[in-house]
Amino acid sequence: MKPGSDFFRHLSWAGLYGAVLLLSACDLPQPPPDLFYKFDVMPVGQGPAHLLTADLNLDGEPDLVSTNAKNGTLTLLYGKGDGSFHAGLTINVAAEPTMSAVGDFNRDGVPDIAINSRGTERFLVFLGKGNGKFLKPIPTRTGKVPLNIILGDYNQDGNLDAAVTLTFDEMELYLGTGNGHFKKGETYLTGSRSFSGVTEDFNDDGHLDIALAASSSNASSVRLFIGNGDGTFQKPKRLAEKLVPLAIVASDMNDDGKIDLVFAAGQGDNLYLLTSNGDGSFKDPVAFSAGGGPFALITGHFDPDKLKDVAVANSRSSTFSIVVRNANGTFKFPTRDYVIEGGTVLAITSGDYNHSGMSDIVVASNAKHTIEIYLQRRVFTN
Numbered sequence: 001m002k003p004g005s006d007f008f009r010h011l012s013w014a015g016l017y018g019a020v021l022l023l024s025a026c027d028l029p030q031p032p033p034d035l036f037y038k039f040d041v042m043p044v045g046q047g048p049a050h051l052l053t054a055d056l057n058l059d060g061e062p063d064l065v066s067t068n069a070k071n072g073t074l075t076l077l078y079g080k081g082d083g084s085f086h087a088g089l090t091i092n093v094a095a096e097p098t099m100s101a102v103g104d105f106n107r108d109g110v111p112d113i114a115i116n117s118r119g120t121e122r123f124l125v126f127l128g129k130g131n132g133k134f135l136k137p138i139p140t141r142t143g144k145v146p147l148n149i150i151l152g153d154y155n156q157d158g159n160l161d162a163a164v165t166l167t168f169d170e171m172e173l174y175l176g177t178g179n180g181h182f183k184k185g186e187t188y189l190t191g192s193r194s195f196s197g198v199t200e201d202f203n204d205d206g207h208l209d210i211a212l213a214a215s216s217s218n219a220s221s222v223r224l225f226i227g228n229g230d231g232t233f234q235k236p237k238r239l240a241e242k243l244v245p246l247a248i249v250a251s252d253m254n255d256d257g258k259i260d261l262v263f264a265a266g267q268g269d270n271l272y273l274l275t276s277n278g279d280g281s282f283k284d285p286v287a288f289s290a291g292g293g294p295f296a297l298i299t300g301h302f303d304p305d306k307l308k309d310v311a312v313a314n315s316r317s318s319t320f321s322i323v324v325r326n327a328n329g330t331f332k333f334p335t336r337d338y339v340i341e342g343g344t345v346l347a348i349t350s351g352d353y354n355h356s357g358m359s360d361i362v363v364a365s366n367a368k369h370t371i372e373i374y375l376q377r378r379v380f381t382n
Helices: 007-026
Strands: 035-045 048-054 061-070 072-075 091-093 099-104 112-117 122-126 138-141 145-153 161-166 170-176 182-189 195-198 209-212 222-227 237-239 245-251 260-265 269-275 287-290 294-300 309-314 318-323 336-339 344-353 360-367 370-374
Touching: 035 309, 035 360, 048 099, 048 222, 048 360, 048 370, 061 344, 112 138, 112 145, 122 145, 138 245, 145 195, 145 209, 145 318, 161 182, 161 195, 195 222, 209 245, 209 318, 222 245, 245 294, 294 344
Parallel strands: 048 344
Antiparallel strands: 035 370, 048 061, 061 072, 072 091, 099 112, 112 122, 122 138, 145 161, 161 170, 170 182, 195 209, 209 222, 222 237, 245 260, 260 269, 269 287, 294 309, 309 318, 318 336, 344 360, 360 370
């Protein structure tokens, strides 16, 4: 076949077109490096809906608490310090627990656990013994269908209090007495379905405030309750209206000493950053990308730079995503995604589980009743 034939002309154009495609692909944004590897998979109770990291037995190693909604249990996994955990210890709690919180309710220096019970309309406090075991629970009756427990000393008496959000438009305050029991305080309207909330001093007045993610379709917003320091709160401000906030975290994202807010939205598969002005007000929300169905999130240093990053559990795409920061403070796109074999990822937590000096990640599969432990690859030097 001669070089001037139609075949060679077509071949030349095809080669040129392929080269153009290759150059275009090289110009496309690239995801962050592959920062994590799957280290282990462990069983927990049925339907893990929430995860947290804390040193429950005071041995200096981070432990895990899995709140399991389907069989009404907590699974406690005690860390060995090398990224692995002892087999889970199961505690029967109450019907439909969906979140837990750790604090010292009786001021003995030992971590205690509080959990909600949607099915029995109460929250329970398990006082710790200091050896990883707990006393029988102390129940506190709440309003209908408690969702979230946000712990803080809201009246500044030295005892830990609890703000409890309810499914239908309310947040109830329970003032701690210092022994695991509580007295009922004020009730506030919130907008329905406040699944997530955080407490910090957002206006730098020395009193704790509360920010809630209210996801109801007709009144969605971040509700900011400014604390008076006596266990009461001012009428809430509404931020990020109509963006359907589902999960929210508080973190100083730009290292200016002011606490910012990051939340996952129930529409558009987006995350949003609300940068604090330090006086209880925030700049307009800045959107950045997540995975499919972002449902829970954490912040931390997930790559070697000094900027805080975001990790998000994506319920619909059965992944978790790492969203790292650019040098100018924006968020990198695309994200680095990690597929969870069990699917239905509803919970995520972070800690240095192997003393590497880097933040590792644990996620839960609600469908397979397992947790997956991801450790950072040691490919960078600080």
